[in-house]
Amino acid sequence: MAEKDSYQKLIDHHNKWVFGAPGPNLLRELFEIIFTPEEAELLSKIPFMPYKANYLSKKLKIPVEELTKKLDDFAQRGVVFRYQEGKRVRYAHGDLILMFLRTPWWTGIDDELNTKLAPLVNKYYEEEFGPEFMGQTTIAMRAVPVNQTVEDTRTIMPYDDVVKHLDHFEYYSVSHCGCRRRHNIDPAYEKSKYPTETCLHFDALGRYAVENNISREITKEEVKEILKQAADAGLVHGLENSIDGGVTICNCDPDYCLYLDSMLKMPDPVPKGLQKSNYIREIDEEKCIKCGLCAKVCPIEALEFIKDEKELIFHAEKCMGCGVCAYKCPKGAINMKHREGEADIPESGMEFGKRWLTERGREPAKFIQENSL
Numbered sequence: 037m038a039e040k041d042s043y044q045k046l047i048d049h050h051n052k053w054v055f056g057a058p059g060p061n062l063l064r065e066l067f068e069i070i071f072t073p074e075e076a077e078l079l080s081k082i083p084f085m086p087y088k089a090n091y092l093s094k095k096l097k098i099p100v101e102e103l104t105k106k107l108d109d110f111a112q113r114g115v116v117f118r119y120q121e122g123k124r125v126r127y128a129h130g131d132l133i134l135m136f137l138r139t140p141w142w143t144g145i146d147d148e149l150n151t152k153l154a155p156l157v158n159k160y161y162e163e164e165f166g167p168e169f170m171g172q173t174t175i176a177m178r179a180v181p182v183n184q185t186v187e188d189t190r191t192i193m194p195y196d197d198v199v200k201h202l203d204h205f206e207y208y209s210v211s212h213c214g215c216r217r218r219h220n221i222d223p224a225y226e227k228s229k230y231p232t233e234t235c236l237h238f239d240a241l242g243r244y245a246v247e248n249n250i251s252r253e254i255t256k257e258e259v260k261e262i263l264k265q266a267a268d269a270g271l272v273h274g275l276e277n278s279i280d281g282g283v284t285i286c287n288c289d290p291d292y293c294l295y296l297d298s299m300l301k302m303p304d305p306v307p308k309g310l311q312k313s314n315y316i317r318e319i320d321e322e323k324c325i326k327c328g329l330c331a332k333v334c335p336i337e338a339l340e341f342i343k344d345e346k347e348l349i350f351h352a353e354k355c356m357g358c359g360v361c362a363y364k365c366p367k368g369a370i371n372m373k374h375r376e377g378e379a380d381i382p383e384s385g386m387e388f389g390k391r392w393l394t395e396r397g398r399e400p401a402k403f404i405q406e407n408s409l
C-alpha cells in the first residue's frame with residue numbers, strides 16, 4: 037500500500053505542472069519501471085522550478101550531501117535537470133516530456149531499460165498523453181523554413197531563421213531524436229529511414245546533457261552541417277514556439293515525430309502538427325516540370341500529385357511553411373513567401389507557459405504558488 041502511495045504522489049506532483057499527467061494507469065506503470073518507491077517518494081517533493089541543493093536540503097530535511105548525490109544520479113538518468121552557471125548549481129524536476137519523450141533516447145543506446153520502455157512510452161503518448169498535449173490551442177513547437185528557401189530575405193525575422201538562431205548561443209550539442217529512437221526500438225514499428233542524431237540543444241540544456249553523458253558536444257559549424265544533412269534528408273526544422281525560440285532545434289520526420297505524426301494519425305478535432313511558420317509555399321508555374329517530387333517530400337500531405345494528369349493540388353490550409361518542398365524542387369520552382377499577417381508567437385517560454393495554463397483553465401499566479409517550495 038505504501039508503495040502505491042509514493043507513485044500516486046509522483047503522479048499528483050506532475051499534475052500540478054504545466055503539462056499535467058494524463059492517463060494515470062500507464063503513467064504509474066512507467067514510473068514503477070524506472071523508480072523504486074523511495075525514489076518516487078523523493079521525486080514527488082522535488083519542484084519543477086530550479087532550486088539550489090542547500091535550500092532543498094533544508095526544506096526537505098535531508099542532509100545536503102545525501103540529497104546532492106541523489107539529485108546528481110537523477111540528473112544522469114535524465115529525470116532531474118541540473119543547471120550550472122559558474123559555481124552555482126540548481127536542480128529542477130524534469131517534466132514528462134523531458135523524462136519520457138526526450139532524455140532516455142538521447143544517447144542512442146538500446147539498453148535493457150529503453151527496450152522495455154519504448155513500447156510503453158509509445159502507447160502512453162498515442163493513447164493518453166498525446167491527444168491532450170496536441171489538443172492545446174498553443175502548440176509547443178513551430179516550423180521554421182529550411183535555410184535559403186525564402187527568396188525575399190527582407191521578410192525574414194531573426195526568429196524565423198534557423199541559422200541566425202544559432203548566434204544566440206555559445207555552447208552546442210547534438211543528441212539522438214527521441215521520437216525516431218523510441219520507434220526504432222519498438223518491435224511494433226518499422227525502423228525509420230531518417231537519421232537520428234539530429235536533435236540540437238544549446239547553452240544550459242546542451243551543457244547539462246553533455247555533462248551527464250547523454251549528448252555530444254559539437255561546434256557551431258557542425259550544427260550547421262547537421263541542419264544541412266537534416267534538410268537533405270527531408271526533415272522539418274522546429275523551434276520552441278516563442279520569439280526567443282528556446283534552446284532546442286528539432287529536425288522532425290513525418291513518420292514518428294510527436295507533432296507531425298499526430299497531424300496525420302490523430303483523429304479530429306485534435307489541432308494538428310507543428311505551429312505554422314510565417315511562410316507558405318508559392319509556385320512558379322513556368323519553371324515547374326510537374327515531376328511530383330514536392331508532393332512526395334511534403335511531410336504533411338499539403339501537396340498531392342495526380343500522375344496521369346500531371347496535376348499538382350496544393351492544400352494551402354495544411355501548409356505549415358517548412359520549405360522542404362522548396363529545398364527539394366529540382367527546378368527551383370518553389371519559393372517560400374511571407375503569409376498574410378504575422379503568426380501569433382508567444383514572446384518567451386514564460387509567455388508560452390502562461391497561455392498553455394490559461395487554456396487549461398488554470399491561473400498562472402496560483403500555478404507559481406503551487407509549484408514553489
Ligand code: SF4
Nearest residue numbers: 213215286287288293
Ligand atoms: S519532436 Fe521532432 S526532432 Fe524532436 S524528438 Fe520528436 S521527431 Fe525528433
Ligand code: SF4
Nearest residue numbers: 324325327328330365
Ligand atoms: S518538385 Fe518542383 S518541378 Fe517538380 S512538381 Fe514540384 S514544383 Fe514542379
Ligand code: SF4
Nearest residue numbers: 334355356358359361
Ligand atoms: S507544401 Fe508541404 S513541404 Fe511545402 S512548405 Fe508546405 S508543408 Fe512544407
